[in-house]
Amino acid sequence: MLLEQKLIEQILDTALETGADFSEVYIEDHQSSVLQSVSGRLEKSNNTKSFGVGVRIAKKFQSVYGYTNSKNPEDLIKLAKDLSKSFNDESLTKRTPLMELEVGKKHHVKIKPSEVALQDKVKLLKTAYKHASEFDEVIKQVICYLVDDEKEVLIANSEGRFVTETRVKVRLMVSSVAADKGMMQTGSAGDGSGKGYEFLFEEMDIPAHAKEASKVAKTMLYADDCPSGVMPVVIHNAFGGVIFHEACGHSLEATSVAKNASVFCDKLGTKVASDIVNAIDDGTIENAWGSANFDDEGYPQQRRVLIENGILKSYMIDKINARRMKMEPTGSSRRQNYKFSPTSRMSNTFIDNGTSTIEEIIANTKYGLFAKKLGGGSVNPGNGDFNFSVMEGYMIRDGKIAEPVKGAALVGNGAEILHKIDMIANNLDRQRGMCGSASGSIPADVGQPTLRVKEITVGGRKKGA
Amino acid sequence: MNLDKLFKRAKEKGIQDLEIFASDRNSLSIDIFNGEVDKYEIADTNALTIKGIYNNKMGHFRTEVLDDSVIDEILDTIIASAKEIDSLDDAIIYEGDEHYEDLQDIYNEELFNLDVQKKINHLLALDKYLHEYDKRVSVVETMYSENTNAVILKNSKGINLSNKANSAYIGGNVIVKDGVDQRVGFDVVISNDFNDFDIETIGKEIIDDALASLGAKPVPSDNYEIVFSNGAIATLLSAFQGIFSADAVQKGLSLLKGKLGEVVGSELVSIVDDPFMKKSSRSRSFDDEGVATAYKELVGKGVLKTFLHNLVTAKKDGVKSTGNGFGGNVGAVNLKLEAGNSTLDEILASCQKGIYITNVQGAHAGVNAVSGDFSLQSSGYYIEDGKKVKPVALITVAGNFLEMLKDITMVANDLKMSYYGVTSPSIKVKSMTVSGS
Numbered sequence: 021m022l023l024e025q026k027l028i029e030q031i032l033d034t035a036l037e038t039g040a041d042f043s044e045v046y047i048e049d050h051q052s053s054v055l056q057s058v059s060g061r062l063e064k065s066n067n068t069k070s071f072g073v074g075v076r077i078a079k080k081f082q083s084v085y086g087y088t089n090s091k092n093p094e095d096l097i098k099l100a101k102d103l104s105k106s107f108n109d110e111s112l113t114k115r116t117p118l119m120e121l122e123v124g125k126k127h128h129v130k131i132k133p134s135e136v137a138l139q140d141k142v143k144l145l146k147t148a149y150k151h152a153s154e155f156d157e158v159i160k161q162v163i164c165y166l167v168d169d170e171k172e173v174l175i176a177n178s179e180g181r182f183v184t185e186t187r188v189k190v191r192l193m194v195s196s197v198a199a200d201k202g203m204m205q206t207g208s209a210g211d212g213s214g215k216g217y218e219f220l221f222e223e224m225d226i227p228a229h230a231k232e233a234s235k236v237a238k239t240m241l242y243a244d245d246c247p248s249g250v251m252p253v254v255i256h257n258a259f260g261g262v263i264f265h266e267a268c269g270h271s272l273e274a275t276s277v278a279k280n281a282s283v284f285c286d287k288l289g290t291k292v293a294s295d296i297v298n299a300i301d302d303g304t305i306e307n308a309w310g311s312a313n314f315d316d317e318g319y320p321q322q323r324r325v326l327i328e329n330g331i332l333k334s335y336m337i338d339k340i341n342a343r344r345m346k347m348e349p350t351g352s353s354r355r356q357n358y359k360f361s362p363t364s365r366m367s368n369t370f371i372d373n374g375t376s377t378i379e380e381i382i383a384n385t386k387y388g389l390f391a392k393k394l395g396g397g398s399v400n401p402g403n404g405d406f407n408f409s410v411m412e413g414y415m416i417r418d419g420k421i422a423e424p425v426k427g428a429a430l431v432g433n434g435a436e437i438l439h440k441i442d443m444i445a446n447n448l449d450r451q452r453g454m455c456g457s458a459s460g461s462i463p464a465d466v467g468q469p470t471l472r473v474k475e476i477t478v479g480g481r482k483k484g485a
Numbered sequence: 486m487n488l489d490k491l492f493k494r495a496k497e498k499g500i501q502d503l504e505i506f507a508s509d510r511n512s513l514s515i516d517i518f519n520g521e522v523d524k525y526e527i528a529d530t531n532a533l534t535i536k537g538i539y540n541n542k543m544g545h546f547r548t549e550v551l552d553d554s555v556i557d558e559i560l561d562t563i564i565a566s567a568k569e570i571d572s573l574d575d576a577i578i579y580e581g582d583e584h585y586e587d588l589q590d591i592y593n594e595e596l597f598n599l600d601v602q603k604k605i606n607h608l609l610a611l612d613k614y615l616h617e618y619d620k621r622v623s624v625v626e627t628m629y630s631e632n633t634n635a636v637i638l639k640n641s642k643g644i645n646l647s648n649k650a651n652s653a654y655i656g657g658n659v660i661v662k663d664g665v666d667q668r669v670g671f672d673v674v675i676s677n678d679f680n681d682f683d684i685e686t687i688g689k690e691i692i693d694d695a696l697a698s699l700g701a702k703p704v705p706s707d708n709y710e711i712v713f714s715n716g717a718i719a720t721l722l723s724a725f726q727g728i729f730s731a732d733a734v735q736k737g738l739s740l741l742k743g744k745l746g747e748v749v750g751s752e753l754v755s756i757v758d759d760p761f762m763k764k765s766s767r768s769r770s771f772d773d774e775g776v777a778t779a780y781k782e783l784v785g786k787g788v789l790k791t792f793l794h795n796l797v798t799a800k801k802d803g804v805k806s807t808g809n810g811f812g813g814n815v816g817a818v819n820l821k822l823e824a825g826n827s828t829l830d831e832i833l834a835s836c837q838k839g840i841y842i843t844n845v846q847g848a849h850a851g852v853n854a855v856s857g858d859f860s861l862q863s864s865g866y867y868i869e870d871g872k873k874v875k876p877v878a879l880i881t882v883a884g885n886f887l888e889m890l891k892d893i894t895m896v897a898n899d900l901k902m903s904y905y906g907v908t909s910p911s912i913k914v915k916s917m918t919v920s921g922s
Contacts, residue, residue, distance in 0.1 A: 064567035070549035084525040089549040248920030252899040398847040402669035407862030429860035479860045479881020479920035
């Protein structure tokens with residue numbers, strides 16, 4: 021137990037003494053390691069250990085949050101007392117006795133990071149370096165990262181909810197730099213998992229990812245500037261799903277919906293996308309990057325169908341915003357760590373398979389951009405305007421993939437683009453990402469099959485045709 | 486944690502030199518949503534970063550668990566890390582400098598002691614001001630955040646330094662609607678002096694641009710003269726500040742490699758790192774390695790003068806550290822593009838066919854810090870014959886950072902510090918590629 025149950029109960033009770041109707045304790049014991057190799061040599065081995073307690077108290081829509089990394093009972097009670105001063109009401113809410121929910125059986129981890137010797141981790145980096153650097157002579161620099169993260173959380177609240185969970189994440193990334201004739205381009209690749217080191221030792225094809233990073237860097241080195249203008253864009257599967265994540269996902273989080281700050285407010289049951297679009301946020305996929313047994317308010321994670329045949333079916337809702345919206349929470353509350361109050365966030369979010377094939381989509385596009393690999397992006401939930409960068413792109417000419425192009429950005433509006441998706445292939449895949457928002461940076465999968473957007477603004481350095 | 490015990494155990498275990506960097510951070514943040522306190526957060530965290538040299542290699546450990554029971558685990562992990570590290574970099578723990586600047590104004594006790602209710606009331610006043618400003622205002626969210634950060638640096642070579650700074654910001658988000666279009670406004674003002682938080686000034690900064698941009702549409706794709714507002718260009722400078730790091734240069738990851746002493750921008754461009762900037766909570770008299778910080782010109786009248794160094798990169802280049810070793814990397818303290826002589830109005834008046842960009846989005850993804858290429862979602866106003874004609878949104882402005890620096894033709898006198906610590910005036914760039922309709 022991370023803290024004595026009696027102390028947890030005392031904190032929850034103290035928090036309710038001034039009339040709040042909800043109190044919650046979040047305890048986190050965390051360790052992580054980041055290894056970085058440059059040109060094949062281990063340069064950084066940074067280890068972190070943290071422990072912290074977050075206390076949240078609410079009355080109706082109003083919530084207060086505080087945290088400390090002290091384990092001292094007096095400090096913790098004082099924190100609850102200080103926070104409770106924000107409330108002043110005669111009618112008191114009585115706490116429901118804690119009832120521990122059964123520990124989730126999903127997301128089993130075989131080899132925890134703490135059980136792996138440092139030299140075995142370093143070997144993985146050496147393998148990645150070898151394959152990335154030997155790919156081609158234009159590869160001048162290779163930087164590899166190996167990150168692992170092990171976290172034990174305990175969540176208890178005044179409504180009797182009481183859960184504990186161990187969460188593990190591992191990830192290996194390769195970044196290659198290609199240089200020639202004064203030009204320089206980077207390419208990156210990698211993979212991660214909610215499994216333990218068994219994923220890196222047994223499942224991940226590290227050489228393939230390493231070569232991929234170098235291949236992208238080399239391809240982009242000799243690529244021409246992308247033309248600018250409005251054109252059809254075929255977005256490839258897996259990380260291409262960042263388009264949905266940015267353009268629509270964030271605007272479906274209660275954080276913006278509850279405050280009437282999303283373009284999707286009051287749109288449940290209405291058509292928000294073309295008929296072929298089905299979108300899902302699923303926090304229950306076994307050992308996936310964005311999965312967990314419980315969300316950070318202690319509710320079981322769920323599979324949420326957001327859009328079905330173009331109709332908006334659900335938002336992603338946390339407890340406090342659920343009150344504002346007069347709806348039920350959807351198990352969507354997440355946070356980076358104890359330094360953040362939790363709020364509604366995505367988990368593993370993807371557009372589901374369609375009926376076309378990637379070959380059909382390319383063959384049916386006379387002129388356009390094939391965005392094979394997307395970088396990150398951002399969205400303004402207030403009006404849905406989004407942008408994201410294309411890391412690896414090719415022109416499509418006469419139904420065929422043609423020359424590579426660099427420096428492209430896609431900009432558009434989330435509400436509009438969903439209606440403009442006119443072909444979806446059947447090759448759904450997901451990819452790892454880190455999503456930054458109100459409650460910090462959290463692991464989240466994005467995903468989709470290859471799909472086509474009828475028209476979208478492509479920003480490049482070359483004046484359009 | 487008993488530090489004497491930590492240093493003693495380290496010595497017993499064969500660690501040659503040890504250094505600790507302790508930080509104690511206090512924070513308060515308050516959000517108001519539609520007239521009510523929506524979020525109220527208080528926090529106090531202590532962390533210790535420990536570096537140790539073993540076999541001439543450096544191991545690192547950062548811990549928030551501060552009882553003596555973890556001392557052995559931490560030291561053993563540092564030794565295990567040092568044994569695996571095969572980087573050719575030197576491991577250096579610094580003996581200290583003769584002189585460290587005395588920074589008086591970076592901690593303001595008055596701000597810390599000001600009654601919380603006064604801070605809440607000020608925020609409520611801002612909320613009211615924004616709500617009543619215009620009937621097209623639909624959603625208002627205002628926020629106040631305050632941080633106090635005290636750090637101590639101590640090592641086995643005798644350094645014992647400390648620094649305490651505080652700062653706050655007040656700001657807001659608004660959504661404005663006119664029945665056809667919906668736009669957002671956002672801004673914050675940063676200071677450690679509460680008197681700088683004038684409701685009307687902040688309110689106008691937040692809302693005027695949002696209202697004026699209602700009905701914004703893309704312009705046709707073409708080349709335009711580009712004026713970046715002080716805030717917009719600060720975003721871009723921040724995204725590219727890594728190119729000044731000697732670490733990036735030595736690893737072949739900076740487009741400034743080999744360009745020391747060369748012209749990298751127009752002669753209107755001077756970029757400095759000012760670690761003593763007033764009212765910046767980032768200001769420091771020593772870096773995380775104990776080296777005295779110093780004011781320095783990175784680019785002077787267009788010429789690249791120096792890179793930013795920490796102890797390791799400086800030794801590799803045979804120079805002295807510039808006091809820019811932060812968080813295990815190299816970085817500027819307060820990066821600043823120096824002001825020019827023009828006014829923003831003069832700059833706008835000089836445009837025949839231009840776009841005044843007041844906001845850029847997605848700088849974390851839309852820039853390639855290695856090649857210098859960027860393509861960013863932007864919004865602002867179309868300028869024709871020196872006059873603001875109409876609001877513009879959903880366009881991208883694309884270019885290359887170094888080419889842009891060379892094409893800067895005017896620099897304004899309206900310096901502003903952005904919330905991520907980069908200070909800049911508005912600037913004009915001769916011509917850039919815009920992608921729109």
